[in-house]
Amino acid sequence: MSDLYKKNIIIGMTGSIACYKVADLIKILIEKEAIVTIVMTKSSKNFITKTTMETLSGKDVIDDESWNISDNGINHINLTRKADLIIIVPSTANFIAKISNGIADDFLSTMCLARNCQLFIAPAMNKEMWNNPSTQRNIKQLILDNIKIIGPSYGKQACGEIGYGKLAEIEEISDEIISFFQPKLLKNKKILITAGPTIEPIDPIRFISNKSSGKMGYSIAKAAYEFGADVTLVTGPTNLKIPTNIKTYNVVTAVDMYQSVMRNIADIDVFISVAAVSDWKVLNYQNNKIKKNNTNNIPKIILDYNPDILYEVAKIKNKPFCVGFAAETENLKDYAYKKLIQKNIDLIIANIATDVMNSDKAKLMLIDSSEILDLPNSNKIEAARQVMKEISKKLKQ
Ligand SMILES: Cc1cc2nc3c(=O)[nH]c(=O)nc-3n(C[C@H](O)[C@H](O)[C@H](O)COP(=O)(O)O)c2cc1C
Known part of the structure; x- marks a missing residue:
């Protein structure tokens, strides 16, 4: 319908x-x-x-x-x-x-x-x-x-x-x-959402990133807005149109995203980490373009850990209801469950990375400490509405 x-x-x-x-x-x-x-x-x-x-x-x-x-x-x-x-x-x-x-x-x-x-x-x-x-x-x-x-x-x-x-x-x-015409199930709730990839520069023109399009995060933000929540979106670079009715912060690197989230986390009821945050950043960033020369000196990129934004938010005293996304290529349920426990979060939404990245469809599995719920395969806005309905139920429990 x-x-x-x-x-x-x-x-x-x-x-x-x-x-x-x-x-x-x-x-x-x-x-x-x-x-x-x-x-x-x-x-x-x-x-x-x-x-x-x-x-x-x-x-x-x-x-x-x-x-x-x-x-x-x-x-x-x-x-x-x-x-x-x-x-x-x-x-x-x-x-x-x-x-x-x-x-x-x-x-x-x-x-x-x-x-x-x-x-x-x-x-x-x-x-x-x-x-x-x-x-x-x-x-x-x-x-x-x-x-x-x-x-x-x-x-x-x-x-x-x-x-x-x-x-x-x-x-x-x-x-x-x-x-x-959507039910106002999240009225008076403040929700902070991250979306998109992050970009980790190697030199002024090269970078490391991933295939996240931002579509799932933007759909989650849209569904939360439709359900009456006060929504803030922190987004990495995407080709999507910034939603005009949602407070949006644009960031580039994982460190930028971490700082923006921490600046906006006070009073938030629900934090949903949809962004595909780069696990690593480049430690030996070069201020000038790295030149190719015909010797065997292939440049080495040295990586260091980025902050784990979801883990850090879940550590806050009086933390918001924390939701993570797990995009995996194998052992979906096991890896997602491990992430739920390791990060001490309230809900994890699992999906197969290769199916979902850059696609308009989503097949999501919601896992928390008491149940596993399989959502039907649907377009991302419909899937996002289902997710927000489940979150609104869990907030009442
Ligand atoms: C070429 C033209 C363009 C107009 N565009 C607008 C407009 O964009 N917004 C507006 O408030 N009035 C505009 N007006 C003035 C209204 O058409 C005018 O106030 C009219 O009485 C409005 O009647 P209504 O509110 O009953 O439709 C325009 C008038 C003309 C002649």
């Missing part, structure tokens, strides 16, 4: 140049099996046609002509009673001002006032419109009214100016929608 199976989502569109971006959002939501209804303000139809939106959503668009189309003639109420979520994307400064003051002078604003479901707003406007004290005052009011604001992001705007006001990335908006 897809993430948004049978969820009724209303997208309200207002008069911004960013209206065309809604096409991509509709595609994602429909792919995830949501039932999407589009409501357009009069002004939004200057930016994209009703026909386009009807074709993309596969349904009639609702607008200011739609007051009386249901049997009892109160369509603005009926529509919201079936909705699981309303999201205004893009939202103009004008619409934000109306909603924050309870103004209901067209179909969309009246429907929002009459709603009994959650409302999200994704603003899009010129940077001065966004920074204007009246818009900022209105946004504060919306947050107090429990309306979620997504974005805006920073960048070059349609008018050519640079600043805050761009519509959030469509992927960020769809992630927030998916997240809304």
Whole structure:
């Protein structure tokens, strides 16, 4: 079953140049099996046609002509009673001002006032419109009214100016929608996650690293965020997009990662070490590129131990609930169990390294002192959600 199976989502569109971006959002939501209804303000139809939106959503668009189309003639109420979520994307400064003051002078604003479901707003406007004290005052009011604001992001705007006001990335908006429908099993929990490989330099251009893509760690961070946790991610270098809604620290070496973890560990409830931390660092790092010469003097790399981050965190007085990952190529269960005991951690998640590294799928085994749980083979975000569900159960024990 897809993430948004049978969820009724209303997208309200207002008069911004960013209206065309809604096409991509509709595609994602429909792919995830949501039932999407589009409501357009009069002004939004200057930016994209009703026909386009009807074709993309596969349904009639609702607008200011739609007051009386249901049997009892109160369509603005009926529509919201079936909705699981309303999201205004893009939202103009004008619409934000109306909603924050309870103004209901067209179909969309009246429907929002009459709603009994959650409302999200994704603003899009010129940077001065966004920074204007009246818009900022209105946004504060919306947050107090429990309306979620997504974005805006920073960048070059349609008018050519640079600043805050761009519509959030469509992927960020769809992630927030998916997240809304996940159970908030980790609300009020602070979770610190490490992800990706570390890189140990040999000279300014060469290094030792490993094949970790960071996908599992990022999926764990995403699932923890979806479940309502306050998430911090410490990541080694990856090709993945840094999640916009998660506090993220970028590091390179294992020592950097160790220091970043230790700086952020206070008050953490759960520490999940997913990163493939390099066991060794190069002791004889060369400040200049090592030159190849045609003698038999092949350079020797001398290695030294890196700090064992998980072991060090598990030694802290009042340590958080500590979770490790064991990626092995053989004797998976035995090696994982040994790691659980040696590092004195609460849970270990084992997987076959060659299957999992750089793959979109994961087949995980959860091992603690009392049980072994085999999770089904699934994509990494689904596997991560299963892991977070199990961790939330164990936190309650
Ligand atoms: C070309 C053009 C682009 C506009 N882009 C935006 C925008 O991105 N954000 C915004 O808040 N207003 C923008 N406006 C102004 C709104 O369209 C205007 O305030 C309108 O009354 C909004 O109506 P609505 O909120 O009912 O949709 C734009 C106007 C024009 C003519």
